[in-house]
Amino acid sequence: MDLVRQSLSKPDERGNVTSDLFRFKIRAKVRQLVNNYNGFLLDVGCGDGLLYENLSTKQNMLRYVGVDADHESLKTADDSFKNRKLSGLNFLKAYAQNLPFKDKSIDIAICINTFYNFHAKSDVVETLEEMERVCKRDGFIIFDVRNKINPFVYLSFKFVRIYDTDVTLNAYSLKELTTVLTSKGLVIKETIPIGFPIAMFAPIILVKVGYR
């Protein structure tokens, strides 16, 4: 599986194992969605910081903070950006379920390519609740759903033990994850299918949620 991922990864994403084609597309779409915004962007489960590549443009004045539970990934992120004299960029060690930020302090809260590796749905729910807590009322939240209605996702996740022994893969429906936020008064602003043109059946659905 690693060989397949490597061969599908983009050279400008450092050929890294987290840079397969779908993850690349998700990051590219997220960059488009935030391109005209300013303020504080939080990247939950930032890994080695690939989202930050090409995120800052002339159209935005985003300040970026990436959090991750894994020290090694954060070190890779730090090392890859530190020689570029960038300001407004920080990486912090923290757990997604317990974000070290004040209520309503973040303009854009993002968590991508991460929920499907969490061991339990309760971790995803807690993370979404934390993202909602820290997000400003005029801000928004973006996350992706590995869609269990898609047969390829369903089968490849269900039988993951056959081709990969040490990875956790959990798929969800769009509704079960968006309900966590819509039950708190947020609305779905956009659903973007990735990998198939119809969101309901796409392997991945990128979701933008905010207040009215």
Ligand SMILES: C[S@@+](CC[C@H](N)C(=O)[O-])C[C@H]1O[C@@H](n2cnc3c(N)ncnc32)[C@H](O)[C@@H]1O
């Ligand atoms: C597949 S990587 C995705 C990285 C990044 N979001 C991207 O798209 O390039 C998932 C990341 O989530 C991190 N992670 C897993 N569980 C976490 C948790 N509970 N809190 C914070 N980070 C976590 C992992 O360490 C890993 O770096």
